[in-house]
Amino acid sequence: MHRVVALVRPPQSSFELGCAAQVFGIERPGLATRYTFGVCTERPGPVATYAGYDMLVNDGLEALDLADTVVIPGWLPPTEPPSPAVVEALRRAHSRGARVASICSGAFALAHAGLLDGRRATTHWARADELAERFPQVQVDPDVLYVDHGDVATSAGAGAGIDLCMHLVRADQGARYAAHIARTMVMPPHREGGQLQYAAPPHPEQIDGTLAPLLEWVTERLAEPVSVEGLAAHAGLSTRTLARRFADQLGTSPGQWLLAQRITAARDLLETTDLPLDAIARHVGLSSATNLRRRFLGALGTTPGAYRRAFRTRPAPDSSISA
Numbered sequence: 001m002h003r004v005v006a007l008v009r010p011p012q013s014s015f016e017l018g019c020a021a022q023v024f025g026i027e028r029p030g031l032a033t034r035y036t037f038g039v040c041t042e043r044p045g046p047v048a049t050y051a052g053y054d055m056l057v058n059d060g061l062e063a064l065d066l067a068d069t070v071v072i073p074g075w076l077p078p079t080e081p082p083s084p085a086v087v088e089a090l091r092r093a094h095s096r097g098a099r100v101a102s103i104c105s106g107a108f109a110l111a112h113a114g115l116l117d118g119r120r121a122t123t124h125w126a127r128a129d130e131l132a133e134r135f136p137q138v139q140v141d142p143d144v145l146y147v148d149h150g151d152v153a154t155s156a157g158a159g160a161g162i163d164l165c166m167h168l169v170r171a172d173q174g175a176r177y178a179a180h181i182a183r184t185m186v187m188p189p190h191r192e193g194g195q196l197q198y199a200a201p202p203h204p205e206q207i208d209g210t211l212a213p214l215l216e217w218v219t220e221r222l223a224e225p226v227s228v229e230g231l232a233a234h235a236g237l238s239t240r241t242l243a244r245r246f247a248d249q250l251g252t253s254p255g256q257w258l259l260a261q262r263i264t265a266a267r268d269l270l271e272t273t274d275l276p277l278d279a280i281a282r283h284v285g286l287s288s289a290t291n292l293r294r295r296f297l298g299a300l301g302t303t304p305g306a307y308r309r310a311f312r313t314r315p316a317p318d319s320s321i322s323a
Contacts, residue, residue: 005067010048016073023165061089072106101153103161111135124157174311175267270308
């Protein structure tokens with residue numbers, strides 16, 4: 001059981017805390033419970049929130065000593081540094097191997113603790129300049145949704161906190177487990193960390209130009225050699241217009257989005273089938289095991305074989321899928 005502990009401070013943003021609690025703290029029918037979730041604070045007792053109510057937090061900083069993942073769900077106001085006791089608790093948790101993650105302004109607490117020194121990190125775009133100015137040793141990226149170094153992770157505004165939490169679940173438990181959680185939350189299963197924090201307002205001619213039908217069409221055809229040019233032709237658009245709509249609506253390029261879908265489909269097949277790599281590669285449109293390995297390594301930093309060994313936990317129910 002993986003223990004997640006959120007460190008809160010008054011006044012606490014209830015939404016940022018709720019992002020972590022909803023992903024890690026809910027028991028879901030039909031899904032094995034693999035996380036426990038707790039909340040701690042420097043001074044146990046009532047903790048005020050920005051929502052106008054107090055919450056009772058019984059655990060102190062010692063709870064961080066038992067955490068596998070520590071979440072900082074915002075740190076407001078960011079001009080007030082954490083106390084020496086909080087800094088020491090965060091450093092101690094990190095040094096013994098706990099993963100430390102921040103949501104939105106929580107990056108300021110990690111920066112105060114020195115956990116972001118010399119590293120790329122993000123926060124809400126409206127506070128990115130402040131983070132960069134106050135902590136010049138941090139490589140602040142104001143555009144992305146989240147940055148994950150394995151031991152330390154940061155996310156942008158509150159909604160991106162959900163994206164980061166879902167990303168951590170995928171890293172821990174695999175794509176199918178994370179997809180089940182996403183379905184119960186009625187949200188897309190995956191947004192790449194490199195996507196833009198916010199998309200530009202739609203151009204007037206794009207108000208009725210949602211990409212949803214095109215995305216559904218291509219998702220059903222991943223085994224086919226669909227190209228960006230093929231996407232544009234099916235949508236009746238030029239490749240330049242298609243790229244602009246992807247950037248506006250999804251914050252990414254058509255090619256990057258398409259590759260992410262192929263990698264996600266490959267992850268699911270690696271977890272749930274015994275198909276050889278060549279068959280999986282063909283099934284998701286990556287042509288060969290060599291190409292699958294190269295793309296997989298570039299996207300996830302691991303090989304398909306290592307991924308399968310990590311997340312293949314039960315007999316394959318779908319091994320009869322046609323190769």
